[in-house]
Amino acid sequence: MQSVAAVAENTAFDVARRRADFPILGKRVYDKPLVFLDSAASAQKPQSVIDAVNHCYTREYANIHRGVYWLSVRATEAYEGARVKVQRFLNAASEREIVFTKSTTEAINLVATSHGAAALNAGDEIILSQLEHHANIVPWQLLRQRIGIDIKVAPIDAQGNFLLEEFEKLLSPRTRLVAVTHTSNALGTITPVDEIIRMAHAEGALVLLDGAQSVVHGPVDVQALDVDFFAFSGHKLYGPSGIGVLYGKADLLSAMPPYQGGGDMIRRVTFEKTEFADIPSRFEAGTPHIAGAYGLSAAIDYVSAIGMDAIAAHESELLEYATQRLQEINSLRLIGTADDKAGIVSFELDGVHAHDIGTILDREGIAVRVGHHCAQPLMDHFGITGTVRASFGLYTDKSDIDALVQALGAVREIFD
Numbered sequence: 001m002q003s004v005a006a007v008a009e010n011t012a013f014d015v016a017r018r019r020a021d022f023p024i025l026g027k028r029v030y031d032k033p034l035v036f037l038d039s040a041a042s043a044q045k046p047q048s049v050i051d052a053v054n055h056c057y058t059r060e061y062a063n064i065h066r067g068v069y070w071l072s073v074r075a076t077e078a079y080e081g082a083r084v085k086v087q088r089f090l091n092a093a094s095e096r097e098i099v100f101t102k103s104t105t106e107a108i109n110l111v112a113t114s115h116g117a118a119a120l121n122a123g124d125e126i127i128l129s130q131l132e133h134h135a136n137i138v139p140w141q142l143l144r145q146r147i148g149i150d151i152k153v154a155p156i157d158a159q160g161n162f163l164l165e166e167f168e169k170l171l172s173p174r175t176r177l178v179a180v181t182h183t184s185n186a187l188g189t190i191t192p193v194d195e196i197i198r199m200a201h202a203e204g205a206l207v208l209l210d211g212a213q214s215v216v217h218g219p220v221d222v223q224a225l226d227v228d229f230f231a232f233s234g235h236k237l238y239g240p241s242g243i244g245v246l247y248g249k250a251d252l253l254s255a256m257p258p259y260q261g262g263g264d265m266i267r268r269v270t271f272e273k274t275e276f277a278d279i280p281s282r283f284e285a286g287t288p289h290i291a292g293a294y295g296l297s298a299a300i301d302y303v304s305a306i307g308m309d310a311i312a313a314h315e316s317e318l319l320e321y322a323t324q325r326l327q328e329i330n331s332l333r334l335i336g337t338a339d340d341k342a343g344i345v346s347f348e349l350d351g352v353h354a355h356d357i358g359t360i361l362d363r364e365g366i367a368v369r370v371g372h373h374c375a376q377p378l379m380d381h382f383g384i385t386g387t388v389r390a391s392f393g394l395y396t397d398k399s400d401i402d403a404l405v406q407a408l409g410a411v412r413e414i415f416d
């Protein structure tokens, strides 16, 4: 197994070395080297994460929490150890504030269902933003159907910047919750969360951040942010799919009713009634993704050894390079040029459908995402049905961007 020390030993950001940690990047597709530019959808996995999942199943696998035998005790320690690792990674005050879910989507549904039912009433307002992924829209619409809350939408400008002044105007004593993305998956916009949280709190509203993209692109400190809820997915952070995290302040989680019922979330069950377990177990009904916790733990070790600041700096350099190079292509329009952006570029090519571009790039071994990126209201805002999106990871190299630019030049020639 590759040691964390081996990763940490290399302090300067050496992308060639990092690429060697990801076996899939050596693959050829259609007999061309793979150029993977879809990390925002799901990141590839380093060998250490693959090894950790493999280690769980080959050496330590058993169900957790209830077994008295060695394997179960060991797997339980690893699962709970992963919780502590996430706590430190986010700088949460306690591991009780870390709930394992299957994804960001489930984490947001958990808050909408549980906190929504317990703390929100008909006529209460919540504020989302125009930038949201469907995962941070639909759960609130379901809550609206159930209890009659009102949903307001904070606007953005033509570049994709979050408009703080307009947001402030939406806040009122009826605002109970602000649920916004920390980083837009479709445009890369990084939202001004310090100000959003300060303004929302001043009005007595709680804040949930959709951190699916932000946790990958730079350091997150939930205590410094003073955010109330924060959600992310393991698979975008170089870990396995099927495991995600909800961070919630302990007093808020403690006041929330269970989201699902079943084993592991109870203290005592009779046919008459059930006493629920404390947080976080209360929100983890049933057998969780045990091997996923091993993998997520290894992923956090991996990115922490490199350093989230170093990863952010690398991606920021790539973003600058890609933005510059893509503009060399005739009639390419960048969608989303906010002042503060993560390593995501979205664009359209005049007269060429995004799906055609995606298909032609695929034959060159280049994996990009095309379409609405689960952000249809955002596409509506720009009056388009979709974009081509290239998104970067810590293993992305300038040569990946060069390959993209070259292939787009060829697409342009075909359609001119």
Ligand code: PLP
Pocket (backbone or CB within 6 Å): 040, 041, 103, 104, 105, 106, 133, 135, 136, 181, 183, 184, 185, 210, 212, 213, 233
């Ligand atoms: N929020 C954002 C900003 C995302 O980019 C995504 C996934 O692309 C999600 C939420 C949903 O993540 P998941 O499918 O892992 O639940």
